[in-house]
Amino acid sequence: MKTYNITNRLSAQAKSELNRIIETHDKYKGAYFWTSDCSADGRRRNEKKFADNHPDVAFLKGEDRIEVKMYYSESCRNVYYSLDVLVNGTKKNIAYIKKLLAK
Known part of the structure; x- marks a missing residue:
C-alpha cells in the first residue's frame, strides 16, 4: 500500500x-x-486489470491515517464497484x- x-x-x-x-469513483x-463480460476468463481479467490499475493507498495527515480501497467485481450478470474510505x-x-x- 503506497502511503502519502x-x-x-x-x-x-x-x-x-x-x-x-x-x-x-465518478x-x-x-x-x-x-x-x-460473457466469459469467466474475461470477467477475471477485468477484475485483475482494475486491481492492478487502482491499488490501495493511504494518506497520513497529522494523527489521522486515511486508507482508500476500491473494489471491483463482475458476476455473470452484473458489475459491482465500491469505495471504502477509512x-x-x-x-x-x-x-x-x-x-x-479542496484545502
Whole structure:
C-alpha cells in the first residue's frame, strides 16, 4: 500500500492520487448498470486489470491515517464497484476525499 504524507500543503503526487480516486469513483459509481463480460476468463481479467490499475493507498495527515480501497467485481450478470474510505478505522465517503483536495 503506497502511503502519502499530507501536511498543510498537498504534494503534487498526493494531489494527483486524490484526483485519480475521485475520477475513478465518478466513472465506476454507476457500474451496476453495466454489462459484464460473457466469459469467466474475461470477467477475471477485468477484475485483475482494475486491481492492478487502482491499488490501495493511504494518506497520513497529522494523527489521522486515511486508507482508500476500491473494489471491483463482475458476476455473470452484473458489475459491482465500491469505495471504502477509512479514517482511523471509521468509514467515510467520497466527500471526505473531495474535502481533502479542496484545502
